[in-house]
Amino acid sequence: MLKDITIGQYLPGASVAHRMDPRVKLVLTIAYVALLFTARNAWALGISAAMLFFLYPLSRVPGRMILKSLKPVVPIILFTAILNMMFHDGLVLFQLWIIKITDKGVIMAVFMVVRIICLIAGTSLLTYTTSPISLTNGMEQLFAPLNKIGVPVHEISMMMTIALRFIPTLIEETDKIMSAQKARGADLESGGLIQRIHALTPILIPLFVSAFTRAIELALAMECRCYNGGKGRTHLHRLRLSMPDLYGAVFAILFAACVICANIVFPGLL
Amino acid sequence: MGIIRTENLSHSYGAAFKQSAIDCVNIDIEKGGFVGVIGHTGSGKSTLVQHFNGLLKPGSGKVFINGEDMWAKPKEIRKYRFQVGLVFQYPEYQLFEETVYKDIAFGPKNMGLSKEEIESRVYAAAKIVGIGEKHMKASPFELSGGQKRRVAIAGVLAMDPEVLILDEPTAGLDPRGRDMILDEIAKYHEEKKNTVLLVSHSMEDVAKYCKKVLVMNKAQAFMYGDVKEVFKKAPELLKMGLSVPQITSICMELKKRGYDISPDTYTVDSAKEQLLRLLGACKSGDTIC
Numbered sequence: 215m216l217k218d219i220t221i222g223q224y225l226p227g228a229s230v231a232h233r234m235d236p237r238v239k240l241v242l243t244i245a246y247v248a249l250l251f252t253a254r255n256a257w258a259l260g261i262s263a264a265m266l267f268f269l270y271p272l273s274r275v276p277g278r279m280i281l282k283s284l285k286p287v288v289p290i291i292l293f294t295a296i297l298n299m300m301f302h303d304g305l306v307l308f309q310l311w312i313i314k315i316t317d318k319g320v321i322m323a324v325f326m327v328v329r330i331i332c333l334i335a336g337t338s339l340l341t342y343t344t345s346p347i348s349l350t351n352g353m354e355q356l357f358a359p360l361n362k363i364g365v366p367v368h369e370i371s372m373m374m375t376i377a378l379r380f381i382p383t384l385i386e387e388t389d390k391i392m393s394a395q396k397a398r399g400a401d402l403e404s405g406g407l408i409q410r411i412h413a414l415t416p417i418l419i420p421l422f423v424s425a426f427t428r429a430i431e432l433a434l435a436m437e438c439r440c441y442n443g444g445k446g447r448t449h450l451h452r453l454r455l456s457m458p459d460l461y462g463a464v465f466a467i468l469f470a471a472c473v474i475c476a477n478i479v480f481p482g483l484l
Numbered sequence: 485m486g487i488i489r490t491e492n493l494s495h496s497y498g499a500a501f502k503q504s505a506i507d508c509v510n511i512d513i514e515k516g517g518f519v520g521v522i523g524h525t526g527s528g529k530s531t532l533v534q535h536f537n538g539l540l541k542p543g544s545g546k547v548f549i550n551g552e553d554m555w556a557k558p559k560e561i562r563k564y565r566f567q568v569g570l571v572f573q574y575p576e577y578q579l580f581e582e583t584v585y586k587d588i589a590f591g592p593k594n595m596g597l598s599k600e601e602i603e604s605r606v607y608a609a610a611k612i613v614g615i616g617e618k619h620m621k622a623s624p625f626e627l628s629g630g631q632k633r634r635v636a637i638a639g640v641l642a643m644d645p646e647v648l649i650l651d652e653p654t655a656g657l658d659p660r661g662r663d664m665i666l667d668e669i670a671k672y673h674e675e676k677k678n679t680v681l682l683v684s685h686s687m688e689d690v691a692k693y694c695k696k697v698l699v700m701n702k703a704q705a706f707m708y709g710d711v712k713e714v715f716k717k718a719p720e721l722l723k724m725g726l727s728v729p730q731i732t733s734i735c736m737e738l739k740k741r742g743y744d745i746s747p748d749t750y751t752v753d754s755a756k757e758q759l760l761r762l763l764g765a766c767k768s769g770d771t772i773c
Contacts, residue, residue, distance in 0.1 A: 387577075393539050394578035397570040398639060399562060399594030416590065419580035423625065 223283070223338070224345045230458045231273030231343040236352025238459040242466050243340045249473050250329050250336070255483050258476040259328050265469055266335050275342045283338040284331060291330050298323040321483055346378040355453055368444025376432070384425060391420045486512040487647060487679050488536055488568070493545035495531055505531040507703040508545070513681070515646075518673050520690035520711070521683040523700030524725045529683050530573070532700065533649045536681075537568035550646075566595050569645030573652045575636030579624040584615065584635050587624050591643040602642075609642035610635075612672050614664070630661040637665070641672070648672075649681040654689070666693055691715065691729040691750040699726070716748045731755045 226232075231239070246262075253259045270277055284291075304318030341349070354371035361367050395416045396402065402413050489512045496504040506528040513519055523529045534540040535547050538554055538561040547554045554564055569591075572578070581587035588609055592602040610620065613634035619627065624635050637653065650669065654662040670693050673680045684690050690697055690711065697714040699706040701724045707714060715721070718728045718736060727733075728750070735749040735758075743762060749755045 390572065391578055393534070394572045394575065395590075396539060397537055397565055397572065398578070398591040399565050399643065400590075401562065401594065416578075416580045420577055423580075424577055 223279075223341050225275055225279070225342050226345075227274050227343065229273045229343070230461065231269070231339070233456070233458045234343075234462050235453050235455055235459045236344050236348045237356050237453060238455065238462055239340055239344055240349075240352050240356060242462060243337055245466060245470065246336045247333060249470055250332055252477065253329070253473055254477050255480050256325075257480050258473045259325055259332075261469070261472050261476055262332050263328055266332060266339075269339060270335075273339060273343050275339065279338070279342060280331075280335045283334055287330065287334055291327055294326050294330065295323040298326050318483075325483075347375060350374045350378070351449070352453065366444075368447065372444075380425075380428070383428075384421070387424055388417065388421055391417050486514040487550055488513040489548040489551075490535070491546040491548070493532075493535060493542050493547060495535065495540060495543040497531075504528075504543070504703050506535075506700075509705045511698060511705050511708050513679065513698075515679055516677050518670075518680045518693060518695045519682070520694035520697045521681055521700065522685070522687065522690055522697060522726060523706075527700040528703045529700050530651055532705075533570060533651060533681060533683060536647065536649060537570045538562075538564045539570070566591075566643050567645055568647040568649065569640040569643050571637050571640045571648070571650045571653055573655055574633075575639075575653075576629065576632035578636055578639075579632060582623060583621050584610075584624050584627070585620040587635060588638045588642050591639055595643060605642045605644060606638075609638040612641055613638045613668050630657055630665075633657065633661075634665065634668075637669075645678070647679040647681065649683070651683045652685065653682070654684075654686075662689075669693075687715075687727055687729045687732075691732070699724075711750060712748055715750045718747075 250259075250262055253262055266280075270280065299315050299319040299322075300313055302316050302319035302322050304316035306314050306316055307320065308315040344352070350371045353374075354367055357365070357367045357371075392402065400413060400416055402410070402417075405413065490509050493506060493509045494504055495506050509528075509532060521529050521533065531540065535542060536549075538547075541555060541558075549564055549567055554561070579587050581590065585606055588606045589602050592605050597605070606620075607617075610617075615631065615634055615638060619631070619635075624632060627635065633653070637650070640648065648669075653669070654665055657665065666689060669680065669682070672678070682690070682694060694711055696709060697711050698708045699714060699721070706720075706724070707717065715728050715732055718732060721728055728736075731752050732748070732750045735745050735755055736747045738745045739747040745755075745758050745762065749758060
């Protein structure tokens with residue numbers, strides 16, 4: 215039931231990718247996304263896709279996890295593919311009324327699909343190999359300069375950490391409340407849309423009440439331990455760059471160079 | 485044939501976990517009983533009782549309520565939720581209405597009863613748990629912890645179930661609140677002659693209120709019998725990490741040291757009588773007693 219939902223899809227491990235600094239991984243992931251969108255032809259995109267076939271085994275993440283992360287975006291992929299097929303000029307392959315499918319359209323559609331798949335698979339790799347805590351930690355340090363212009367970076371990252379921490383707790387709580395209301399004859403499974411929304415009240419109200427109670431208790435517990443925000447706060451585990459980060463960076467630069475070269479050398483689409 | 489009967493009832497959570505939460509449980513609970521359900525944390529007590537009102541579907545095996553196979557018509561499973569009322573642990577977390585009255589009325593309303601019927605049931609249920617009329621218009625969130633718990637219990641009582649199951653109804657309450665709630669439930673049982681199942685960690689409470697005991701151990705029904713019979717097996721209970729009422733341990737120890745006292749004493753009253761008799765025998769005429 216609700217317990218099957220996995221948010222924070224971290225898969226613990228000790229591969230090179232797991233050992234990399236979250237900051238470096240974040241930057242590299244962003245760079246990868248940027249490269250995906252600069253890749254203009256089949257070669258460049260092919261190299262980008264091929265890299266995933268190298269990175270997934272390297273980080274010991276099972277390949278089927280790609281499928282798992284792709285599942286929710288299948289409608290978006292299909293939608294963009296169909297749109298792309300129809301709105302490009304070129305040699306008409308097939309025509310029905312005002313719908314024209316051109317050769318260029320098909321190629322662009324394939325490119326877009328590959329791009330989205332790489333985008334999802336690539337960014338998922340980040341969350342598969344980085345625990346949510348170290349991810350927020352990395353973000354905090356990465357965005358620390360924003361502090362100077364008044365962005366409460368530490369507070370934001372603390373909020374994210376707490377939110378992530380409480381997702382499983384709240385799911386469990388929801389499960390319990392649902393059972394309790396069902397035991398009182400609440401009907402959650404039948405009826406029209408309005409009725410179903412109405413049927414959620416007995417679940418949402420207790421859930422909010424307990425979330426607020428928890429928040430107040432947690433705030434109190436944090437205050438009791440003299441938490442006063444990010445000022446002067448240091449980390450137990452300081453992020454340090456190490457050899458895997460160097461490998462990663464070098465690899466990323468080589469890879470980026472390949473993609474850019476491919477873009478320049480092959481001017482056509484294929 | 486009892487009111488609740490299970491036939492090779494098994495259940496495991498998720499396909500990934502091979503370990504069963506309950507494994508091949510066969511029990512038959514007779515109508516009108518007051519049954520204590522004891523067992524170590526994780527022994528399957530809560531899972532078992534959630535099968536009795538159809539919240540959980542058996543992995544395999546069957547559950548019969550009044551001789552009817554509960555899952556014969558899965559669409560009509562809600563019917564059993566009204567027949568078998570289940571009060572969860574910390575039931576006060578389920579309160580959601582604006583007023584105490586409305587919250588207690590939630591169950592009866594779901595049953596589709598008439599307005600008058602709902603009203604009379606709400607007041608009757610509130611009376612059983614000692615919630616006065618002055619609280620009826622109050623918000624349930626303004627009440628004290630113990631009062632919230634009573635309102636939540638009343639919410640289930642108002643459905644007037646044939647079987648009432650309480651999953652650790654006194655967890656987290658102070659001793660006085662605990663005794664009050666249990667006394668109210670005992671009185672309810674006495675008056676209504678309904679079947680009551682009390683899941684509890686407290687052997688004292690089980691000994692004091694229940695007539696029969698179901699012992700769950702490692703996902704299986706280890707034993708089901710009269711309180712006296714069950715507590716006789718103290719060594720086995722201790723081995724599975726359970727205990728016997730404190731007074732029983734004292735009597736067992738006294739027996740071991742050669743005093744003439746029954747080792748299967750499980751209430752303070754009976755122990756008091758026997759001890760007085762013993763004291764009387766050795767110091768007859770003394771007014772110490």
